[in-house]
Amino acid sequence: xxxxxxxxxxxxxxxxxxxxxxxxxxxxxxxxxxxxxxxxxxxxxxxxxxxxxxxxxxxxxxxxxxxxxxxxxxxxxxxxxxxxxxxxxxxxxxxxxxxxxxxxxxxxxxxxxxxxxxxxxxxxxxxxxxxxxxxxxxxxxxxxxxxxxxxxxxxxxxxxxxxxxxxxxxxxxxxxxxxxxxxxxxxxxxxxxxxxxxxxxxxxxxxxxxxxxxxxxxxxxxxxxxxxxxxxxxxxxxxxxxxxxxxxxxxxxxxxxxxxxxxxxxxxxxxxxxxxxxxxxxxxxxxxxxxxxxxxxxxxxxxxxxxxxxxxxxxxxxxxxxxxxxxxxxxxxxxxxxxxxxxxxxxxxxxxxxxxxxxxxxxxxxxxxxxxxxxxxxxxxxxxxxxxxx
Amino acid sequence: xxxxxxxxxxxxxxxxxxxxxxxxxxxxxxxxxxxxxxxxxxxxxxxxxxxxxxxxxxxxxxxxxxxxxxxxxxxxxxxxxxxxxxxxxxxxxxxxxxxxxxxxxxxxxxxxxxxxxxxxxxxxxxxxxxxxxxxxxxxxxxxxxxxxxxxxxxxxxxxxxxxxxxxxxxxxxxxxxxxxxxxxxxxxxxxxxxxxxxxxxxxxxxxxxxxxxxxxxxxxxxxxxxxxxxxxxxxxxxxxxxxxxxxxxxxxxxxxxxxxxxxxxxxxxxxxxxxxxxxxxxxxxxxxxxxxxxxxxxxxxxxxxxxxxxxxxxxxxxxxxxxxxxxxxxxxxxxxxxxxxxxxxxxxxxxxxxxxxxxxxxxxxxxxxxxxxxxxxxxxxxxxxxxxxx
Numbered sequence: 001x002x003x004x005x006x007x008x009x010x011x012x013x014x015x016x017x018x019x020x021x022x023x024x025x026x027x028x029x030x031x032x033x034x035x036x037x038x039x040x041x042x043x044x045x046x047x048x049x050x051x052x053x054x055x056x057x058x059x060x061x062x063x064x065x066x067x068x069x070x071x072x073x074x075x076x077x078x079x080x081x082x083x084x085x086x087x088x089x090x091x092x093x094x095x096x097x098x099x100x101x102x103x104x105x106x107x108x109x110x111x112x113x114x115x116x117x118x119x120x121x122x123x124x125x126x127x128x129x130x131x132x133x134x135x136x137x138x139x140x141x142x143x144x145x146x147x148x149x150x151x152x153x154x155x156x157x158x159x160x161x162x163x164x165x166x167x168x169x170x171x172x173x174x175x176x177x178x179x180x181x182x183x184x185x186x187x188x189x190x191x192x193x194x195x196x197x198x199x200x201x202x203x204x205x206x207x208x209x210x211x212x213x214x215x216x217x218x219x220x221x222x223x224x225x226x227x228x229x230x231x232x233x234x235x236x237x238x239x240x241x242x243x244x245x246x247x248x249x250x251x252x253x254x255x256x257x258x259x260x261x262x263x264x265x266x267x268x269x270x271x272x273x274x275x276x277x278x279x280x281x282x283x284x285x286x287x288x289x290x291x292x293x294x295x296x297x298x299x300x301x302x303x304x305x306x307x308x309x310x311x312x313x314x315x316x317x318x319x320x321x322x323x324x325x326x327x328x329x330x331x332x333x334x335x336x337x338x339x340x341x342x343x344x345x346x347x348x349x350x351x352x353x354x355x356x357x358x359x360x361x362x363x364x365x366x367x368x369x370x371x372x373x374x375x376x377x378x379x380x381x382x383x384x385x386x387x388x389x390x
Numbered sequence: 391x392x393x394x395x396x397x398x399x400x401x402x403x404x405x406x407x408x409x410x411x412x413x414x415x416x417x418x419x420x421x422x423x424x425x426x427x428x429x430x431x432x433x434x435x436x437x438x439x440x441x442x443x444x445x446x447x448x449x450x451x452x453x454x455x456x457x458x459x460x461x462x463x464x465x466x467x468x469x470x471x472x473x474x475x476x477x478x479x480x481x482x483x484x485x486x487x488x489x490x491x492x493x494x495x496x497x498x499x500x501x502x503x504x505x506x507x508x509x510x511x512x513x514x515x516x517x518x519x520x521x522x523x524x525x526x527x528x529x530x531x532x533x534x535x536x537x538x539x540x541x542x543x544x545x546x547x548x549x550x551x552x553x554x555x556x557x558x559x560x561x562x563x564x565x566x567x568x569x570x571x572x573x574x575x576x577x578x579x580x581x582x583x584x585x586x587x588x589x590x591x592x593x594x595x596x597x598x599x600x601x602x603x604x605x606x607x608x609x610x611x612x613x614x615x616x617x618x619x620x621x622x623x624x625x626x627x628x629x630x631x632x633x634x635x636x637x638x639x640x641x642x643x644x645x646x647x648x649x650x651x652x653x654x655x656x657x658x659x660x661x662x663x664x665x666x667x668x669x670x671x672x673x674x675x676x677x678x679x680x681x682x683x684x685x686x687x688x689x690x691x692x693x694x695x696x697x698x699x700x701x702x703x704x705x706x707x708x709x710x711x712x713x714x715x716x717x718x719x720x721x722x723x724x725x726x727x728x729x730x731x732x733x734x735x736x737x738x739x740x741x742x743x744x745x746x747x748x749x750x751x752x753x754x755x756x757x758x759x760x761x762x763x764x765x766x767x768x769x770x771x772x773x774x775x776x777x778x779x780x
Binding site for chain 2: 006047048049050052054073077078082092094095096097120121122123126128132133135136149194197201202206208209210211213216226227228247313314316319324325326332335
């Protein structure tokens with residue numbers, strides 16, 4: 001397999017801008033104003049872990065005509081200039097009197113005129129990454145320029161991945177595959193889950209992850225009570241089911257899947273529950289193709305998991321995946337998003353094997369012309385048993 | 391040294407709530423509404439990496455009287471219930487029609503009456519972690535209940551750390567100290583910076599980090615052009631200055647400091663620049679005590695770095711530190727925050743050693759009764775040279 005290169009060709013960014021501009025014309029928007037890491041990166045390629053600091057706001061404007069304009073703290077100018085964006089306007093941040101707001105307002109007025117409409121992502125799963133007081137100040141200082149919803153343009157664009165994006169997600173998945181294959185090296189009876197977490201992250205890095213933003217998991221008898229808690233220092237015991245769920249990154253793109261392992265042995269209910277999860281993923285893979293909906297995948301899995309009861313309170317049965325650990329759509333009964341070629345999804349069925357004891361399984365797929373392609377290596381059909389040390 | 395335990399005593403959370411309620415009374419607020427990870431965790435102890443998923447909003451309400459109320463997706467109920475919060479209200483998220491907004495509005499009305507004022511962090515460094523459209527919907531559905539700025543209550547509270555918080559930051563620092571001591575094992579001439587980054591994160595985990603949310607750095611001849619770029623695959627060369635700056639986490643608290651190393655050798659300008667950075671940190675440490683201001687620390691360092699020219703465009707000379715990689719205050723000329731006992735700060739001077747070539751150095755301190763205590767082990771006075779392999 002040819003390894004993907006880092007970054008994207010400028011043509012890819014130009015194509016994304018053109019697609020946005022076409023949708024903006026339809027929606028009557030004179031510009032998009034973006035404030036979050038994936039949104040800014042989607043059009044600019046600006047990739048840095050510096051977003052971890054909440055101090056400084058960052059802005060990218062995509063006008064209806066012409067190239068994007070970055071309005072960013074001076075500390076980011078050198079990195080932004082390495083990419084294809086040429087119009088980079090900076091201020092010395094943090095500025096306690098005016099943290100980029102007047103520079104942003106002036107730039108927006110210049111780009112959209114005195115009464116243009118500026119779209120911002122405001123719907124489900126979107127955030128505003130700037131102080132709310134500055135947002136209100138911006139809206140006021142813009143006068144007759146209006147800020148409104150982006151008509152889901154960002155969601156629609158980002159949901160369908162290019163081949164270059166898919167190759168990065170595939171590489172992230174292959175790194176996680178290799179790390180999961182090595183779990184028997186680090187997870188044994190008596191080992192504290194906390195150490196398993198630490199060592200698993202080391203395996204991910206050793207196998208090629210740039211970093212490991214997400215790791216969740218659990219180890220409890222026969223199944224686990226929860227899939228979002230941090231690791232405890234309780235030593236793993238025979239009969240525990242260990243689950244590790246990782247979102248590691250390669251070149252700015254995530255994988256997101258998990259694996260289950262029985263410590264020493266597993267009971268029949270647990271084995272049966274695991275088999276149901278594998279069956280549910282198989283069923284969903286079988287119908288995942290352009291034209292099916294997110295809800296179709298949900299119902300297909302729910303039929304196997306609960307006999308069609310409509311799922312549980314705690315979750316969905318999968319979601320989109322890409323520059324973020326979770327993206328649009330959601331595999332729930334109410335999400336009627338129609339699947340298209342290039343959408344990358346997780347299939348994530350869960351099942352209760354005993355009161356308060358669940359198992360969750362997850363794989364990553366991409367929608368292709370006539371079906372779907374696995375990005376993660378399918379988990380084994382039988383629950384793996386970790387070495388019988390007693 | 392006694393190792394700190396994970397978590398906090400319930401009394402610590404009660405003390406935080408009481409301190410908030412006392413400030414709320416003064417500000418005329420009937421409740422605080424919080425949406426971001428550190429704000430929710432500050433009062434609840436709710437610690438999970440699940441915030442990496444942008445899908446679901448999470449809310450914590452701190453009423454003027456009584457205990458906090460969590461309004462959260464059902465997937466988080468089990469983990470929240472392990473803490474001290476007893477009033478946990480959930481909805482099945484994601485809900486595309488009403489993603490917690492009406493449950494939140496109803497809870498707020500119940501807690502603050504028909505015309506209470508609800509404070510939300512809206513100032514510098516704050517974010518709104520919910521969709522903007524839902525924020526507007528919430529404001530409308532609250533009728534005469536008003537949402538306004540929290541009068542900087544969250545900033546004021548979080549800026550001063552308890553001994554339990556300081557012990558967690560100290561432990562994060564000690565993990566990073568040990569990882570930095572081992573850099574000669576992984577960084578040699580000819581090694582690609584990308585691999586150094588990967589291996590350094592593995593060292594942080596091996597030395598005890600729960601995870602490594604932040605790593606930045608560079609390796610360029612005599613100094614570097616930038617401190618926020620991702621690592622390149624360029625092999626390090628003799629004369630490069632390698633800088634690694636990590637924000638690793640132990641039990642939800644960050645360290646944030648860096649170390650510089652010369653690959654094989656360093657020129658005299660570089661050595662002189664490095665010496666200036668060490669001198670600037672020493673000078674700032676000397677005056678860091680209750681009553682001094684953030685600006686005082688800035689000017690003290692800037693005097694040594696630029697002769698008092700007022701710093702550079704790209705940054706501040708340090709900042710607060712705690713549950714986030716960077717917190718209030720900023721060491722800049724305009725930040726007149728008065729230092730208090732228990733504030734944890736980074737001292738982060740930078741210097742230009744040649745046109746477009748900088749060096750940055752960073753240490754972590756805590757303000758004590760009569761001065762400051764180092765949390766990171768002070769960097770060596772002379773620039774460390776990595777093994778003379780040619």
